[in-house]
Amino acid sequence: MAQQKINRVTFATLPTPLEDGGKLASGSRLWVKRDDLTGLGAGGNKARKLEFLCGDAIQNGAKSLVTVGAAQSNHCRMTAAAGARLGLPTHLVLSGKKPNRLEGNQLLSQIFGATLHHTGLADTDWAGLEEFRAQLTQQLVDRGERPHSIPIGGSTAIGAIGYALAFDEIIEQCSAQNFNADAIVFTTSSGGTHAGLVAGLVRARTRDPLKQLPKIIGIGVAKGTALSSLSITDLANETLNLLNETSRATTDDVSIDSNYMGSDYAVATQAATDAAKWAAHRGAWVLDAVYSAKGFSGLLGLDAKNEFGSDANVVFIHTGGLPSIFANH
Ligand SMILES: *Cc1c(COP(=O)(O)O)cnc(C)c1O
Numbered sequence: 001m002a003q004q005k006i007n008r009v010t011f012a013t014l015p016t017p018l019e020d021g022g023k024l025a026s027g028s029r030l031w032v033k034r035d036d037l038t039g040l041g042a043g044g045n046k047a048r049k050l051e052f053l054c055g056d057a058i059q060n061g062a063k064s065l066v067t068v069g070a071a072q073s074n075h076c077r078m079t080a081a082a083g084a085r086l087g088l089p090t091h092l093v094l095s096g097k098k099p100n101r102l103e104g105n106q107l108l109s110q111i112f113g114a115t116l117h118h119t120g121l122a123d124t125d126w127a128g129l130e131e132f133r134a135q136l137t138q139q140l141v142d143r144g145e146r147p148h149s150i151p152i153g154g155s156t157a158i159g160a161i162g163y164a165l166a167f168d169e170i171i172e173q174c175s176a177q178n179f180n181a182d183a184i185v186f187t188t189s190s191g192g193t194h195a196g197l198v199a200g201l202v203r204a205r206t207r208d209p210l211k212q213l214p215k216i217i218g219i220g221v222a223k224g225t226a227l228s229s230l231s232i233t234d235l236a237n238e239t240l241n242l243l244n245e246t247s248r249a250t251t252d253d254v255s256i257d258s259n260y261m262g263s264d265y266a267v268a269t270q271a272a273t274d275a276a277k278w279a280a281h282r283g284a285w286v287l288d289a290v291y292s293a294k295g296f297s298g299l300l301g302l303d304a305k306n307e308f309g310s311d312a313n314v315v316f317i318h319t320g321g322l323p324s325i326f327a328n329h
Contacts, residue, residue: 041081044320048162104327153190163196187295188218288321
């Protein structure tokens with residue numbers, strides 16, 4: 001098979017810090033991987049995906065960007081930032097009605113110069129939102145604007161390459177601090193972060209079958225997106241293919257724990273409120289209610305059940321979400 005060329009633009013400030021988070025209740029040690037500090041338009045995990053998604057867009061001669069998300073989508077805000085950096089007009093398809101005053105991620109998206117399309121659809125109507133994106137993309141094609149249209153969360157195999165590389169970055173940082181990570185825990189929603197990490201794990205395992213590698217544990221916070229272990233496995237395998245790896249992930253490599261979602265996406269839970277407070281007081285880490293706080297409540301919950309053991313090193317990837325703290329809707 002011919003070597004596939006992987007196109008990348010530089011958006012993120014890498015490596016992001018890996019901070020010692022001190023002891024958890026079980027006695028295990030917490031490490032916080034600061035992907036909230038990637039630096040693209042106020043930061044977050046989507047910067048790593050957008051480096052490859054936009055590399056692909058430029059390669060294809062795109063003249064505009066289109067993407068989609070919930071009203072307070074971090075992915076949409078960071079795509080708006082990417083569009084600004086590349087000088088490409090950017091269209092965002094958002095759930096909900098146009099608010100009287102833009103807040104949080106929407107305010108930033110407007111500041112970055114994006115066009116916001118308020119669909120009036122419900123936050124969790126992922127299918128309706130994707131349908132709207134398809135229609136808008138077609139209109140832009142018809143007008144000759146050569147859109148590069150990115151699915152929800154940027155969770156394609158190309159986007160996931162960013163997290164296959166992040167896996168290596170984490171392993172290197174752990175080695176540099178003289179420990180092996182036993183688990184990597186993070187919030188999963190559209191699945192690209194998860195699939196990329198699994199691809200990175202499988203590639204590392206193939207390179208060195210004797211190396212002790214961490215378990216990858218995604219804390220699920222949305223229903224009805226890519227969230228099944230089968231689809232994450234498929235996406236991880238597509239990513240391995242793009243990386244010219246012949247090794248493959250199995251469903252055993254994919255662990256999704258949705259016990260910390262509460263009743264639905266973006267619905268508050270007491271555990272997430274408590275976890276956000278714990279993180280703010282422990283390390284001045286700011287977690288958002290929709291994503292990172294629920295993910296971290298999963299880490300604390302699993303630790304309380306002694307799932308990691310009492311002497312483990314547990315890495316939490318802080319995936320960002322800061323701007324939604326400043327939004328009421
Ligand atoms: C998008 C997002 C996630 C989830 O990442 P996926 O790759 O979509 O699963 C987690 N945390 C934050 C803050 C996000 O914006």
